[in-house]
Amino acid sequence: MSVVNNTGTLNHKKIHDGMIKSRSTRTGDWIIAAICFILMLVCLVPMLHVLASSLSAAENLIRNDVFLWPKGWNIEAYAKVLTTPKYLRSLGWTAVLTVICTVLSITLTICAAYPLIYPNLKGGKAISLFFLLTMYFSAGTIPNYLLLNELKMLDTPYALIFPNCISVFNVIIMRSFLYGVPDSLREAAEIDGAGPLRVLVQVYLPLSLPVIATLSLFYAVGRWNGFSDALMYLKDEAAKDKYSPIQLLLYNVIQNATKTAEQAALENADTSAGVSKTIQMATVMFATVPILLVYPWLQRYFVAGVTIGAVKG
Amino acid sequence: MVIIRALSDAFSWLSAPVSDAWQSAEPLLYVGFLAFLLIVGIWVWNQKGTGARILSGAVFTLLAGEAYRLVPRIVASVTPKSPLPDATGYAGLVSYLTMGGVLLFLELYRQQRYGRTETGKGLRRENLIPVLFGLMVAVSFVRFNGWMDGEASVFWVAVRNLLLAAMGVLEIVLWLPASREERCFRHLPAAIALILVFYLPYALLEMQVPELSVLMIPRTAALIWLVWMLRGSAVLRGTGYSFKTYIKRYWTLYLLLLVPIAFFAIFRYYPMSYISLAFKQNNILMHPWKLPLAEEGGLEWFMNAFKDNAFGRALFNTVFLNLLDLCIGMPMPIIMALLLNELAFPKYKRLTQTVLYLPHFLSWVIISHIALRLFGTNDGIINKLFNTTVPYMSENNHWRIMYIVLGIWKECGWNTIIYLAALTGINAELYEAAEVDGAGRLQKIWHVTLPGIRSTIIVLLIMNLGRILGSEFDRPYTLANKMVNQVSTTISIFVYERGLQGNQYSLSTAVGLFQSIVCVIFLVASNTLAKKFGERGIW
Numbered sequence: 001m002s003v004v005n006n007t008g009t010l011n012h013k014k015i016h017d018g019m020i021k022s023r024s025t026r027t028g029d030w031i032i033a034a035i036c037f038i039l040m041l042v043c044l045v046p047m048l049h050v051l052a053s054s055l056s057a058a059e060n061l062i063r064n065d066v067f068l069w070p071k072g073w074n075i076e077a078y079a080k081v082l083t084t085p086k087y088l089r090s091l092g093w094t095a096v097l098t099v100i101c102t103v104l105s106i107t108l109t110i111c112a113a114y115p116l117i118y119p120n121l122k123g124g125k126a127i128s129l130f131f132l133l134t135m136y137f138s139a140g141t142i143p144n145y146l147l148l149n150e151l152k153m154l155d156t157p158y159a160l161i162f163p164n165c166i167s168v169f170n171v172i173i174m175r176s177f178l179y180g181v182p183d184s185l186r187e188a189a190e191i192d193g194a195g196p197l198r199v200l201v202q203v204y205l206p207l208s209l210p211v212i213a214t215l216s217l218f219y220a221v222g223r224w225n226g227f228s229d230a231l232m233y234l235k236d237e238a239a240k241d242k243y244s245p246i247q248l249l250l251y252n253v254i255q256n257a258t259k260t261a262e263q264a265a266l267e268n269a270d271t272s273a274g275v276s277k278t279i280q281m282a283t284v285m286f287a288t289v290p291i292l293l294v295y296p297w298l299q300r301y302f303v304a305g306v307t308i309g310a311v312k313g
Numbered sequence: 314m315v316i317i318r319a320l321s322d323a324f325s326w327l328s329a330p331v332s333d334a335w336q337s338a339e340p341l342l343y344v345g346f347l348a349f350l351l352i353v354g355i356w357v358w359n360q361k362g363t364g365a366r367i368l369s370g371a372v373f374t375l376l377a378g379e380a381y382r383l384v385p386r387i388v389a390s391v392t393p394k395s396p397l398p399d400a401t402g403y404a405g406l407v408s409y410l411t412m413g414g415v416l417l418f419l420e421l422y423r424q425q426r427y428g429r430t431e432t433g434k435g436l437r438r439e440n441l442i443p444v445l446f447g448l449m450v451a452v453s454f455v456r457f458n459g460w461m462d463g464e465a466s467v468f469w470v471a472v473r474n475l476l477l478a479a480m481g482v483l484e485i486v487l488w489l490p491a492s493r494e495e496r497c498f499r500h501l502p503a504a505i506a507l508i509l510v511f512y513l514p515y516a517l518l519e520m521q522v523p524e525l526s527v528l529m530i531p532r533t534a535a536l537i538w539l540v541w542m543l544r545g546s547a548v549l550r551g552t553g554y555s556f557k558t559y560i561k562r563y564w565t566l567y568l569l570l571l572v573p574i575a576f577f578a579i580f581r582y583y584p585m586s587y588i589s590l591a592f593k594q595n596n597i598l599m600h601p602w603k604l605p606l607a608e609e610g611g612l613e614w615f616m617n618a619f620k621d622n623a624f625g626r627a628l629f630n631t632v633f634l635n636l637l638d639l640c641i642g643m644p645m646p647i648i649m650a651l652l653l654n655e656l657a658f659p660k661y662k663r664l665t666q667t668v669l670y671l672p673h674f675l676s677w678v679i680i681s682h683i684a685l686r687l688f689g690t691n692d693g694i695i696n697k698l699f700n701t702t703v704p705y706m707s708e709n710n711h712w713r714i715m716y717i718v719l720g721i722w723k724e725c726g727w728n729t730i731i732y733l734a735a736l737t738g739i740n741a742e743l744y745e746a747a748e749v750d751g752a753g754r755l756q757k758i759w760h761v762t763l764p765g766i767r768s769t770i771i772v773l774l775i776m777n778l779g780r781i782l783g784s785e786f787d788r789p790y791t792l793a794n795k796m797v798n799q800v801s802t803t804i805s806i807f808v809y810e811r812g813l814q815g816n817q818y819s820l821s822t823a824v825g826l827f828q829s830i831v832c833v834i835f836l837v838a839s840n841t842l843a844k845k846f847g848e849r850g851i852w
Contacts, residue, residue, distance in 0.1 A: 028754055029657040036656060039649070040668040043726065046683045047671070049694065053686070064697050112573035115566035122559070126352065127570060134581040137833055140825030141805070142812045143587035146597055147580070166576055197565045225676030228786045232813055247678045251791065254682050258794075284679050291674045296667050306727075307734040 047288070054078070054281035061277045077282035084279075086241075086249070091286055094246040097160060098223045105165045105219040106212060112166060113174035114200055135168045141232070148233055155239035160229055164222070170215050176308040177211040178204060214305035217298050221291055227251060246287045253280060343383045346533065350376040353544050364425035368543050371418030375536065378411025405519070406453060412477060412512060413449045416484050416505075417442060422543075427491060439487060445480040452476060474516050481509040497546045504542060507535040591615070591823035595816075607819060614823035624824060627807035630800055631784045637717050639777050645725045647770065650732035651758055669726025677723075681791035684719055707796040716792055716801070731773070732766055739765035771848045779836030782828055804828050 048068050053061055057072025065071060081087045112131065116124055139147075144163060145154075153159045181204060189199045205212075227247035234240050234248075244252075257276055295302070354372035357365055382404040420442040452473045485502040492498045511532035515525045590601035592611035607613040618624045649669070656662045672680070687694050688705035696702055705711050743761045752760065784805040793801035802810075804824060812821030843849075 029655075032652055032655050033658065033661060035652060036661070036665045039652075040665055042722070043668050043671050046687060049687065050683060064692050064694065067694055067698070108573055108576065111569040115570050118563070118566060121563065121566060127574065130574070131577060134577060136836060137829055138581065139584035139588060140822065140829060141808050142590070142818055142822040142825055143584035144580075145813060146587045146590070146818070147584040149597065150600070162576075163580055166573060171573075195565055196563060197569075200569075221674055225674075225678075227676060227678055228790070232809065247676050250682065251678045254678075254685075258685075280682070284682060288675055288679060292671065295670065295674050299667055299670065303730050303734070306730045 047292075050281050050284050054278060054285050056278065058278050061281075077278035078285075080279050081282045081286060087246075087279075087283055087286075090244055090246045090249045093243065094224060095290075097157065097245060098220050101161055101165060101223040102216050102220045104161065105167075105170075106216050108166050109170050109174050109215060110200075110205075110212075112171045113178060114204065115196070116175050117178045118196070131168050131171060145232060154233055155236055155243075157243050159233035160223075160226075160243065160245065163229065163233075164226070167219070167222075170218060173305050173308050174208075174211060174215060177208055177305075181207055210301040211305060213298055214301040217295060217302060218305070221295075224287075224291060246283070250280070250283055250287060253283070346537070347376065347380055347383060349537065350379065350540065353540055357544055364422045367418060367422045367425055368546075371415050371422065371543065372540055374411060374414040374418060375540065378407050378414070379533075381407045405516075409453060409473065409477070409516065410450065412508075413446050413480060416480050417446045419484060419505075420487065423487060423491060438483065441483055442480060442487075445476055445483070449473065449476045449480070470517060474513055477516075478509060478513055481505055495546070497542060501539070501542055504535055504539040508532055508539065511535060588822060588826055590819050591826045593819060595819040597818050614820045615827065617820060618824050618827070623802070624807060626799065627802050627804045628782075631782060631803040631805075634713065634716060634789070634803065635777075635781045635784070637713065638720060639774075639781070641717050642721050642725075643774070643777060645721050646728035647732055647766075649725055650729040650736060650766075651762060653729060653733060654736050654762065655754065655758075666726070666729075669729065671726070672723045673727035675723065677787040677791040680719060680723060684715065684792065688715060704796075706792075707794060709797055709800045712792075712797040713800055716789070719792065720788065732769060735766040735769040736762065768848055771843055771846075775836070775839045775843050778839040779832060781835055782831045784828075 045068065049066075052068055052070045053066050054077050055070035055073060055075065056066045057074055060066050060071040081091075115121055116128055118124065148154050148159050148163065151158075153162070185203050185207075186199055189203050194202065224245075225247060226245065230243070230245050230248040231251075234243055240248075253276075257280065260276075350372055354369050354376055357372060358369035359365075420439060424439065452469070455469055485505050488498065488502050488505070492501050511528045515528045515532070518525055587601055590597075590604075591614055592607055593601045593604040594607050595614075596604055609616055653662060653665065656665065685693075685706060688696075690696065690702055690704045690707055693705065695705070703711065705715050739762065743765075744757060747757045747761050782804070784803040786805040786809065789801050789803045790806055790809070793806070808821040808825050811817045811824075
């Protein structure tokens with residue numbers, strides 16, 4: 001049933017080390033290594049370009065002669081983002097929102113998944129089905145919008161927190177992981193007189209830190225990168241100013257910039273367009289770097305997580 | 314007559330207008346009651362104890378009868394002008410027969426559990442029950458019952474209810490020994506008595522004192538009690554500990570589940586009630602249940618959508634882009650996984666994987682921004698490097714290709730994870746055997762590796778086929794621009810623009826419903842197909 005065993009370590013070791021090759025390295029291996037190098041470049045070059053642009057002078061950006069190496073080195077753009085209230089507030093708000101959402105989501109995911117691993121839980125199957133059905137049939141954009149309208153949640157931060165706070169997919173991953181913890185541990189704790197809550201806190205949670213880290217990453221990335229809910233549920237200008245996550249702000253800034261750039265092109269470009277471009281690039285860096293700093297450390301865990309999810313889902 | 318008048322006065326407060334809250338809560342209560350019966354019925358049916366099937370028969374009879382009575386009322390209470398004919402007459406007949414049927418099943422269950430009593434000659438008491446039920450059925454067909462025309466003769470009403478009362482009293486007497494013997498049945502006669510006490514006055518006097526229908530509420534409560542006891546009787550045999558001990562030990566689990574269940578009920582299931590807006594007039598000031606039907610018998614918005622060229626184009630774009638994704642985007646991770654699998658240097662492999670996973674963590678807003686920088690027609694880096702002016706992002710077919718390419722760029726590395734996991738499951742001996750047979754690298758891939766991940770590929774293919782009409786929002790929305798909106802508007806964007814920006818809520822709900830239904834159909838169909846070909850499928 002679950003591909004990954006109790007702690008998930010065995011499997012990703014296998015995944016990472018691949019087939020153990022007993023033969024010596026051949027030319028074919030070098031060719032494959034070279035292809036992989038090219039693939040890595042394809043993934044990295046766009047990000048390097050953004051980094052280089054954000055560190056370049058505005059006029060070089062306007063002249064489009066920045067590719068992978070910054071020209072006219074300066075960190076003005078970063079300083080500007082950090083002193084522009086609009087960007088700074090949005091970044092801070094997105095960070096706060098991400099923390100709130102992640103903590104809430106992970107707590108609720110554990111609450112949803114843990115009881116379902118009890119084989120004799122009455123109604124457990126019905127509850128699982130209740131959760132699972134929503135993966136295959138959802139109400140749709142407009143009904144969800146109307147719900148928030150009825151709950152008076154539009155234009156409030158709640159609209160960005162609650163509607164997506166539990167993902168069934170992640171509940172499945174969590175449940176599969178908890179299934180992998182040997183029953184004997186639980187039974188031993190129960191014989192010692194521990195109730196289900198105590199068993200959860202003292203037996204399951206310490207063992208499931210890897211999966212908690214993985215799912216936290218998934219939820220955090222989802223919220224940090226999320227943009228469509230803010231686009232749909234924040235309608236009036238005051239709410240947009242206050243609660244726009246960084247992605248929505250970036251989207252709007254870029255849309256406006258393209259419009260003004262079109263105008264500027266008509267009226268002979270000046271450097272202000274270039275300045276706004278470096279700022280955009282710096283904002284992009286701010287919006288991606290937090291995640292890029294975290295995910296490599298969690299790689300061995302999320303690989304296992306994705307595998308369980310795909311097998312079960 | 315005086316008594317009836319007095320009764321009528323006593324209950325007159327009931328006909329006072331009920332509050333709005335009750336009006337919207339009533340259907341939910343009914344739905345809950347019917348769902349309760351359905352769940353208990355199925356659950357009892359699956360029990361292995363004696364007579365479980367008979368018991369579930371009793372519950373299902375009740376379910377059918379109550380559903381017949383309640384469903385028209387649910388429909389009537391949620392639609393201002395109920396399209397259904399007034400079914401109260403039939404409902405009286407059905408609930409009369411339902412009561413008799415339940416008592417009959419109860420007797421059959423008793424006989425199954427305790428055997429027939431041996432004493433007595435000739436007509437034994439327990440044989441009276443089927444006879445009485447036969448009489449009830451016969452009497453109910455007499456014209457003077459007035460089921461249809463409401464002109465009941467007092468005599469026949471009294472006769473038919475006397476038959477029911479006799480059956481009930483007899484059943485109470487028959488159950489008395491069992492109720493003393495087994496704990497789970499100790500309240501059963503009381504429950505039957507309560508049901509009769511609440512039901513009979515209503516059945517006798519419903520024509521004269523309509524307000525008495527309030528008695529159906531305690532009657533239903535007593536029915537729930539009865540069904541719960543029967544359910545208990547099916548459990549208690551065999552299992553070691555009682556329901557009380559179970560709850561004492563595990564109530565915290567239900568406490569944990571409370572918030573998630575509430576979340577799914579409110580944010581996933583409750584919005585489904587808004588789907589009815591697809592059949593109603595375009596108005597979001599009140600719940601669509603209370604709105605009148607749209608024109609064309611409620612199908613106005615579906616017809617409008619299918620007549621609308623813009624919708625046709627959105628449908629085509631969705632399917633076309635998804636098909637391209639399926640044909641071009643799906644094989645890529647497989648190829649990449651094979652490549653990574655062949656990579657001989659473990660540390661370098663780990664680094665490659667880390668880098669390939671990077672784009673997955675970027676949002677579409679950022680990717681579209683970078684794409685514009687790199688692929689802009691006049692100021693894009695790529696065009697500048699090669700000194701060309703290819704309209705990558707602003708010409709229809711170029712845009713389609715870029716849509717696919719960027720999708721591959723973002724998710725290809727990430728999607729290798731699942732294939733790589735499947736690859737580790739392949740038995741290493743197979744490779745050794747192939748090597749002994751003199752197979753080269755490509756031959757090993759073709760004959761060992763690919764067959765080894767075949768089932769994974771099929772499962773992912775099913776999931777992708779199931780999503781053929783599904784559409785992401787972020788990806789086309791952020792990549793789109795004015796020049797290409799003929800090919801970039803997918804259904805999700807159509808719904809957003811028409812519904813949330815254009816206030817055509819009913820139309821977009823209809824489109825969304827169509828999309829959801831087709832998605833489910835595709836998923837089920839492709840899963841069935843996969844199972845036909847001997848694959849595992851996704852459920």
